[in-house]
Structures are given as C-alpha cells and as structure tokens.
Amino acid sequence: MKTYVKFGVLLAVIWLSITSITVGSEFDGTLTFNQGTYFWNVINSSGDQYVTESGSIDDNWIKFWAGCVKNNPDHRPPLDSCAAKGSAKSNHDTTCSGSIIGGHVMRRDPNGLAPNSNDTIYILPICGNHNHYRNYAQMTVVRDVTAVRLKNYKRSIPSNKDDRIIGACH
Numbered sequence: 001m002k003t004y005v006k007f008g009v010l011l012a013v014i015w016l017s018i019t020s021i022t023v024g025s026e027f028d029g030t031l032t033f034n035q036g037t038y039f040w041n042v043i044n045s046s047g048d049q050y051v052t053e054s055g056s057i058d059d060n061w062i063k064f065w066a067g068c069v070k071n072n073p074d075h076r077p078p079l080d081s082c083a084a085k086g087s088a089k090s091n092h093d094t095t096c097s098g099s100i101i102g103g104h105v106m107r108r109d110p111n112g113l114a115p116n117s118n119d120t121i122y123i124l125p126i127c128g129n130h131n132h133y134r135n136y137a138q139m140t141v142v143r144d145v146t147a148v149r150l151k152n153y154k155r156s157i158p159s160n161k162d163d164r165i166i167g168a169c170h
Contacts, residue, residue: 024049024057025121027068027169028151033083033124033141038107041135042121044114045104048154055161061102065123068169069146084130086139096127103131105139105147112136115153122147 025048033039049059058064082096084103103126106119115121124147130139148169 024051024155024157025150025153026050026155027064028149030069030072030146030148031122033122033145033147035141035143037141038138039084039105039122039124039141040107040109040138041131042104042106042115043110043112043136045121045154048104049157051157057157061104061123062100062125063102064169065102065125065148068123068148072146081125082127082130083124083141083143083145084126084139085142086130086137095129097129099128100125101128101131102126102148104150109138110136119153121150121153123150 027050047059048061049057050061050064052058080100082100084096102123105122105124105126106115107122108119110119124141124145126139129135
C-alpha cells in the first residue's frame with residue numbers, strides 16, 4: 001500500500017512540474033479605495049503574472065489594472081500619477097519615482113511578511129518607490145481610486161495554452 005501512495009505522489013509531483021511553468025493571479029472584481037484608505041505593499045509579489053485575453057502570460061500589472069477599470073472613469077487617476085502617500089522610513093510622503101506600476105497591495109499590516117492564504121490582494125497604480133520590496137510601512141490613498149481585487153494569488157499557470165484560465169477582466 002505504501003509503495004502505491006509514494007508512486008502516486010511522485011507522479012503528481014512530476015505532472016505538476018511538467019504542466020506548470022509560472023505563477024499568476026486572476027481578476028476578482030474591483031473595489032473603490034476612498035481617499036485616506038490605509039494599505040500596505042505586498043512583500044515578495046515579484047514573479048506574479050496573469051493570463052491575458054489571448055491566453056498569453058504577462059506581468060504588466062499597470063496595463064492589467066487600466067484594462068480592468070477603464071469603465072470606471074470616476075476613480076481612475078491618470079497613469080502618470082501615483083495613488084500612494086507614505087514611505088518605508090516614515091509616514092511622510094516619499095518622493096515618487098517617475099514610473100507608475102501596478103503594485104500588489106493589501107489592507108492589513110503584514111508586519112513585513114508575505115501574505116497568507118486568507119489575505120485579499122489588490123492592484124493599485126503606485127510608483128516604483130512606493131512599490132519597493134523593502135517598503136513595509138503603512139500608506140494611504142491620496143484620492144479615491146479603483147483597486148482591482150485578485151483571486152488565486154500566485155497560482156500555477158499551466159504551460160499548455162489551451163489549459164489556461166483566461167485571467168483578463170471579465
């Protein structure tokens with residue numbers, strides 16, 4: 001009996017290593033973060049990707065965010081404007097970098113740890129400085145902004161394109 005279980009586990013590990021090439025999240029709706037809403041940077045979110053409408057894999061989260069909120073112009077800041085205030089060293093505003101990216105954020109203080117399976121992860125348009133991997137500080141939203149909620153954060157994405165769940169905003 002034990003031999004069969006070990007063999008089954010071995011086959012499952014081999015199957016997973018063959019069929020999964022990367023990790024990625026899926027769209028799970030939008031939510032307005034009102035001005036002054038607190039949030040924290042998600043630690044270790046680099047490497048998270050998504051499946052586009054065409055079935056390819058992408059990691060351009062600002063493009064993903066913009067596509068998901070395009071029908072909600074009231075809470076969509078320009079793509080050259082960071083939605084965050086706060087910094088890694090203090091609660092004073094850090095200098096924003098020139099590039100706006102789609103940052104993975106959460107609405108609870110993770111105490112410098114990666115999120116757990118119960119955490120809800122969102123994408124917000126924030127700059128590279130606010131999205132820095134060492135930024136553990138509380139930040140606030142500087143204006144009402146639509147956040148994109150993710151599900152299956154960092155799930156495995158099948159290598160076979162026909163087996164992928166299309167992850168664009170629908």
